[in-house]
Amino acid sequence: MxxxxxxxxxxxxxxxxxxxxxxxxxxxxxxxxDASALRAFVSRPGEWAALWASIWISLASVALAAAIGIPLAFLFEWFEFPGRKTLGSLVALPVVLPPLVGVIAFLFLYGESGFIARAVQALLGLERAPWRLQGPGAILLVHAYSMYVYFYLFTRAGLARLDVSMLEAAQALGAGRRATLRRVVLPLVRPALVGAAILTFMTALGSFSAPYIFGGGFRVMTTQIVATKLNGDLPLAMVETLALALVAIVGLVLLRRTEGDAILVALGKGTAPRPRPIRRRGIRLAAAAAGWGLAVVLLLPHLTLGLVSLVPYGAWTTEIIPPxxxxxxxxxxxxxxxxxxxxxxxxxxxxxxxxxxxxxxxxxxxxxxxxxxxxxxxxxxxxxxxxxxxxxxxxxxxxxxxxxxxxxxxxxxxxxxxxxxxxxxxxxxxxxxxxxxxxxxxxxxxxxxxxxxxxxxxxxxxxxxxxxxxxxxxxxxxxxxxxxxxxxxxxxxxxxxxxxxxxxxxxxxxxxxxxxxxxxxxxxxxxxxxxxxxxxxxxxx
Amino acid sequence: MTGFLAVQAITKQWAHTVTVGPISLDIARGEIVALLGPSGSGKTTMLRLLAGFETADSGRIVVDGEDVTAAPPARRRFGMVFQHYALFPHLDVGENVGFGLTGSRERGAAAAKVAEALALVDLAGFERRKVHELSGGQQQRVALARALAPEPRVLLLDEPLSNLDPALRERTRRELRQLIQRVAITTVFVTHEQEEAFDLGDRVAVLNAGRLEQAGVADELYEHPASLFVASFVGRANVFHGAAARALGGRDGQLVVARPERLRFAASGLAGVVRERRYTGPAAFYLVESGDGARFEVMAEPGAARVGDPVHVTASSLLTFPDGAP
Known part of the structure; x- marks a missing residue:
């Protein structure tokens, strides 16, 4: 051509x-x-509340996902313990759950009439379900479950790209383990961490299923927009859409600024540090037990979904386990x-x-x-x-x-x-x-x-x-x-x-x-x- | 007279500033020509123009009487060995070598051709090997077999030895030369190493800043360089200006180039002091600083002088060029 x-x-x-x-x-x-729509948006407290809810839910999702995903990544990338390989891939399982499917799995598992609630109710002899899975807490629970994977995968990839000779160089220059982590490892994996943060923030900001099913009276911008559209107030829906778009762009620009120099990582060409066996027997067993426990928790939604799919219509009323x-x-x-x-x-x-x-x-x-x-x-x-x-x-x-x-x-x-x-x-x-x-x-x-x-x-x-x-x-x-x-x-x-x-x-x-x-x-x-x-x-x- | 492969006043402009050409070069059938030059001299562009990956702005490329200037690479029947070999990683060795063997040829005939090409580069039986399992030297030979299998009219090599470690380089160079001569194929290769160019090429074309400075056999380039650039790029060269040039026998307005082995210590001549001595076994290189601060190298017997000795230097043969520079 x-x-x-x-x-x-x-x-x-x-x-x-x-x-x-x-x-x-x-x-x-x-x-x-549109002047009247703009006026309506600015003057209604519900609009501001939804916008603010979108922002803080997204930021909290990033924090929660990071708090779970980063330590897990270090655990699986740097330490050797029984079951490391199998568990390491199981940990990424939430990825295969499409957002809505994850949400209904949580509903069947932790919701008012879910397995856990039924079990607790039966155990304590309560008359009603012990809790309602609703509001911001429920949304954040689902977000944390489905989004820590971004931090986990990105951090592991970042750690795998590290050059072990850089860590050795830091140690030869007198840096202790903590100083090496703070002054060498974290700066080098920062682009990966920021990448995960951006992805989590954008996903949480655009998240619809969790707020739609679990929100109740609590609205974020995505559910607010759809509700306004269904009410037929199109000009207001446009203003809301624009507001959400602006939040996304501002968030993206601010997060990008913290990204740092991606070239840093490309510089290392050697091999990544090999996972170290955990020496003390007690800690090793604890790590393995915690790992397997975590795997069960992570797998529960999938299993629940499978089980509920086998329950015919109307066959399950008050029993803990479907008959x-x-x-x-x-x-x-x-x-x-x-x-x-x-x-x-x-x-x-x-x-x-x-x-x-x-x-x-x-x-x-x-x-x-x-x-x-x-x-x-x-x-x-x-x-x-x-x-x-x-x-x-x-x-x-x-x-x-x-x-x-x-x-x-x-x-x-x-x-x-x-x-x-x-x-x-x-x-x-x-x-x-x-x-x-x-x-x-x-x-x-x-x-x-x-x-x-x-x-x-x-x-x-x-x-x-x-x-x-x-x-x-x-x-x-x-x-x-x-x-x-x-x-x-x-x-x-x-x-x-x-x-x-x-x-x-x-x-x-x-x-x-x-x-x-x-x-x-x-x-x-x-x-x-x-x-x-x-x-x-x-x-x- | 025009050769088997004729490059006629070819030019190629890059952006606004860099221009290659016009370059003309005639290459005889079966001849091996090296394109030698520093990076940015246009030698790789020249090779890519021959291969058809770039199109010339003006000029013609004629091979065997056929004008291929505008022909796409696929129609030129030129074989090319890339600097990093460009072996297809998703195909095995046999499929790589057989890639260019298509058309009416039967399957069995193609397989025989592949085997023949692999035997030629001493890799018989390597058909089902994966490309990434091979060593660097083997990859280079597969690339060569792949380029030769379709029986091209011209073989093009882009820095054929630059990816090999030095120990392997010299042996491969010898094997490459023998192979090319056995196939008797017209070959053009690019290199930035003078030794490689001299050793492998029947003729060497020296390029600088997009221009062809000189094309000739090795001796001619070394003994009778057409320009100061060729004199100093091909082989070691000391350049003298002004009084130092005159002391060695140059005339006013000339600068003088003398190779280290054509300089010797004597009772009179250009005066200086030995600053460093580098021993290489058969001889030693002496770094001499003359009165005006110029430094140059003299090759002589290992025991000819010591560091700190005051010496005089004369030249057994000189190259002279008009002194444009101050």
Whole structure:
């Protein structure tokens, strides 16, 4: 392709991305400039409370996740004890729970009529459930459980990149263990820690399932926006969306500032420190016991979900352990057309959006890394933008932009059609696919493609035999993350679904509303298993 | 007369400031030509222009009477060995070597070709090995086999020995030379090491700042350098200005270049003091400081002088250039 053709393609790609990513946000910003809506937002205490709740819940989630994830990472990376390897991968298990599935698992486990509450009630002979799983505490519990994994994985990766000779150098220069940790280890893993903090903050800020199910009267911005939208107060919803977007951007900028110099880490090229055996027998056993205990706690939600999915409708009333278990729920799920439909909907919409995101990311990677087109920064920025803003923001933005028929202003009526949800998933998938592919493209030696060309391979053969196999790990990782995110999505779905295109998450919510907990759990198990399989395939090299 | 591979006034502009060319070079069939120069001299650009990875702004590249200036790399039938080999990590050795063998050829014939190419580089039976299991030297030979398997018209090598450790380098150089001569293929390779260029190349083209300074056989470059750059880049060279140049026999307005082995201690000539002595076995290098503060090297018998000795130096042969610099 000639230089000119590449530049033109890049320009077309930029415009396409801007149309689906940036334009809807700009429309929200324009629509939010509504005097009465602004006045309503500023004057209502409920709005400020929700905004403040979003901020402090997100910060508290970061603190909790760090407090759990960082020590665990050090434990598993630096110390040898029985079961280290097995436990080390079990600890990352919450990752395979899509947000809504994790939330309902917690509901079945720790909720008013969950296993733990029933057990405590029976044990103490109480008349009513001993607690209600509601409000900010419940939200933070779920967040801590699902988000410490970011800190755990990032910190472990950071520690694994450390050069043992740097630690030895510090010790040879007279630094004790604590001084080495404070003056060498922490500065070197800081980029990893900040990365985890940013990811946790953004996830918590955009979190919808936990506040939606457990919030009760306690509102955060995401649930507030959806409630306002459902009430039909669109101008106010625009203002709220803009406010949430601004919080996300300010938070991102502030956190980025603490990131420090990522080059520091790249400097080390040696081997990472080997895990040290814990010498004292007592401590070693305690570590192992604590590790296995933790694994049980982490696995409980998954097990609960599995168990509840086997309880037929109406069979479980006051017993601690359900009396009847069978596969009735699964049978209904796969044999009743109306139950199967959400599953098929989710699968095809996730597949289409992921495929589209991968194709766009492949094109973008090639234009940015290989052709170094003039608009490469714009393309990269547009690909990353959906990551920087909570999903609710995009859901509202797309709902607003594509519910008006004005082709001259590039606005079409897509809301209510089968196109809008895949489009929303695509927007959310762009950063995941884009990041994976760009990294893979940058790591790939350009000489490989040149070598293929000099051996007589045409463009098609070079791409299929050399480029794609080289990009495969990055492509698989990005695509599997995007697919799993779309499959379990609730944030965009709840704003944009129609009855015909309703995805799994919406069906889980309506099952819960009808007290069909078994069916909801069965959906949850299917979602969990498919997610785990897809992520497993994506992570394989 | 034009050679088998003719580079005709080729130019390539990078950004606004850096330009390579115009360069013209004729290469005979079966000849091995080294492109020698410091980093940034344009030698790698030149090689990539030949391979077709860059397109020239002007000029022509003709091989065997066919103009390939605008031909894409895949159509040139030039074999290339990359600096870091660029072996495909997801393919095994046999699949790498067989990559360029496509088209009408039958499967069995292709396998035979692969075996033949691997035998040529002394790696017979390595077909099913993984690329990352090989040593650096073996990887280099696989890369060579891969480039030669499709029977290219020209072989291009980008710093072929730079990734090998020094002990291996000399042996590999010898083997490489024998191999190229056995295949009798027209070869162009890039290097920044003079010894490599002299040892491996039938002819050496010295590049500097995007220009071809001189192309010729090794002796010619060493004994009759066309420019001050070639004189000082090829081999060791002492450069003398002004009074020191005149003391060695230069004329006014000339600067004088003398190689260490062409200088000797004598009763008269350029006066100086020995500051350092470096012993290399067969001879010793003496660092001499002359009256005006200039320092230069003299190669002589190990016992010819001691540090601190006042000496006089004369030259057995000189290279002279107009003195442009102050």
């Amino acid at each position: 000639s230089r000119r053709a590449a530049e033109l393609t890049a320009l077309a790609l930029t415009l396409l991305l801007a149309w689906i990513v940036l334009y809807p946000i700009l429309i929200v910003a324009t629509d939010a400039a 009847v278990l069978n596969f009735e729920n699964y049978r209904r799920l796969f044999s009743e057309a109306e139950r199967l439909r959400p599953l098929l909907n989710s699968v095809w919409m996730a597949a289409v959006s992921t495929a589209a995101a991968v194709i766009l990311a492949l094109l973008a990677g090639w234009l940015i890394v290989r052709r170094r087109v003039a608009v490469r920064r714009a393309i990269e920025g547009l690909l990353a933008l959906p990551w920087a803003l909570p999903g609710t923001v995009f859901a509202i933005a797309l709902a607003t932009t594509f519910s008006v028929n004005a082709p001259a202003r590039l606005r079409l009526v897509l809301v209510g059609t089968a196109v809008i949800l895949p489009l929303a998933y695509l927007v959310r998938a762009l950063p995941l696919a884009g990041r994976g592919l760009l990294a893979a493209y940058r790591q790939m030696d350009p000489a490989l493609e040149e070598a293929a060309a000099s051996l007589g391979a045409g463009r098609w053969r070079t791409v299929t035999r050399v480029t794609l196999p080289q990009l495969k790990p990055g492509l698989a990782a990005g695509a599997s993350l995007a697919f799993v995110a779309a499959l379990g999505d609730i944030v965009a779905s709840i704003v944009l679904y129609t009855y015909e295109t309703r995805p799994i998450a919406i069906e889980i919510l309506s099952s819960l509303r009808l007290s069909e907990t078994g069916v909801a759990a069965a959906f949850g198990v299917v979602l969990m298993v498919v997610s785990a399989l897809v992520l497993g395939v994506g992570a394989r090299r």
